[in-house]
Amino acid sequence: MTTRIMVALLAILLLLYIVLVGYRAVVLLGTGEPVGVAMGAALIVLPVVGVWALWREIAFGVHAERLGRTLEAEGGLPPEQVETRESGRPLRDAADALFPAYRDAAEAAPEDWRSWYRLGLVYDGAGDRKRARQAIRQAIKLSRG
Incomplete structure (x- = not known):
């Protein structure tokens, strides 16, 4: 809020x-x-x-x-939590380990907005805001039609 x-x-x-x-x-x-x-x-x-x-x-x-x-x-949010430092910043290695599964899912279903949105969430959790926004923009585009 x-x-x-x-x-x-x-x-x-x-x-x-x-x-x-x-x-x-x-x-x-x-x-x-x-x-x-x-x-x-x-x-x-x-x-x-x-x-x-x-x-x-x-x-x-x-x-x-x-x-x-x-x-x-729908219960489709990623269940994983990215490990973080004491400062709250994500551990890059831990986040990188999650990428392949979500990237592969987005590549396997390029017309599914859900897979792109989940990929955007994983990017955001890893602190890669630019790619997160790109993936979520793709999800928005796909959800419209």
């Missing part, structure tokens, strides 16, 4: 920043000065990119959470 509150707070702060940058862009465009108009036009791009990025990340989180709940209800 605290994660949702933090995401909502950060989203509100980003939206506030986007509004303020958008306002500054309009003010600069209204100056009529070539430099001001150029800067205003450049600042128009920032709010557009910011809104797009915010939407994309929130949509990813919502879809990933929905798939996770579905998989949990």
Whole structure:
């Protein structure tokens, strides 16, 4: 629950920043000065990119959470726990030992979102966020159709 509150707070702060940058862009465009108009036009791009990025990340989180709940209800979540250090970081060797089974399952059933989602969870448990997000994005894509 605290994660949702933090995401909502950060989203509100980003939206506030986007509004303020958008306002500054309009003010600069209204100056009529070539430099001001150029800067205003450049600042128009920032709010557009910011809104797009915010939407994309929130949509990813919502879809990933929905798939996770579905998989949990089916009893399909990975049962293994990755061993961790005292700091909470996963032991790389322990995580690497789990990869082959989940990677092979995803390769054996490339159209099954469940296998991709489980692979993403194993990557995430190992601390490989980039590959975890790629695998979960693939799961979201496959679950849509």
